[in-house]
Amino acid sequence: MPTDVSLHEQLEATDRAAALATSVEQLQVRADALLDALDATDAELSVMVCGDSTIQTLNGEWRDTDAATDVLSFPQGEMPPGAPRLLGDVVISVDTAQRQADGLDHSLDDELGVLLTHGLLHLLGHDHHDDDERARMLSEEARLLKVLGLEQQGLIGRAG
Numbered sequence: 001m002p003t004d005v006s007l008h009e010q011l012e013a014t015d016r017a018a019a020l021a022t023s024v025e026q027l028q029v030r031a032d033a034l035l036d037a038l039d040a041t042d043a044e045l046s047v048m049v050c051g052d053s054t055i056q057t058l059n060g061e062w063r064d065t066d067a068a069t070d071v072l073s074f075p076q077g078e079m080p081p082g083a084p085r086l087l088g089d090v091v092i093s094v095d096t097a098q099r100q101a102d103g104l105d106h107s108l109d110d111e112l113g114v115l116l117t118h119g120l121l122h123l124l125g126h127d128h129h130d131d132d133e134r135a136r137m138l139s140e141e142a143r144l145l146k147v148l149g150l151e152q153q154g155l156i157g158r159a160g
Contacts, residue, residue, distance in 0.1 A: 005031060005047040020094065024049060026109050027116060030148050034120055037147040043085040045123070047092065047116060055093040070096040070155075071115040073122035090119035110150055117144045118155045128156055 005028040027047060035041050052068035060066045062074070070093055076086040092115045094108070101111035121137055121144070128134040134156060141154035 005049070016094075020049065023094075023109050023112060027112050030113050030116055031120075033147060034117060034144055037144060038120075038124065040085070040087070040124075043087045045087045045120070046089045047119075048089065049092050049094050049112070052093050052095040055091060055096070058091060068093055068096055070100060071119040073119040075123050075125075087120070087123045090116060090123065092116065092119065104152065106152055110152055113148050113150050114145065114152055114154055117141055117148070120144075128159075 005024055027049070031045055031047055032041075035043060035045065055070075055072060056066065056068040058072055059069050062072070072091045074089040074091070076088040092112060094112075097111045097115055098108050101108045104111070118141060121140055126133070126137040126140060128137050138154070138156040141156050145152065145154055
């Protein structure tokens with residue numbers, strides 16, 4: 001099944017689109033590698049890279065939080081038998097990702113990989129609301145970041 005990684009139309013219409021093309025390609029490769037590592041190559045995943053204004057709007061509409069965030073996940077939900085396995089959508093703010101990358105002294109591409117990993121785990125049902133869930137998600141996040149060749153801590157590890 002295909003993985004669709006795209007730039008939001010507001011970013012496509014800017015000078016940043018050309019500069020982000022390589023990052024989007026890298027994100028596509030990493031998404032496919034993650035699905036392979038999760039034995040989910042039969043699944044369909046959509047990833048949208050956007051700016052802070054777009055993700056703030058989505059965060060307000062879906063989480064009742066009027067602020068930009070780094071990554072949001074929108075699971076597809078149950079599908080009828082025989083239908084393609086649709087995991088859902090991961091939405092990543094490149095603006096927030098860049099600020100986080102700068103603050104942690106690593107590349108934007110690496111930060112996008114961290115955010116993709118975190119968002120994908122949420123689509124697969126992982127969460128971090130209690131200590132047991134957090135420990136499981138921390139372990140899986142670390143495993144998948146190693147698959148991507150990333151040395152960075154994931155979002156769960158950063159939260160301490």
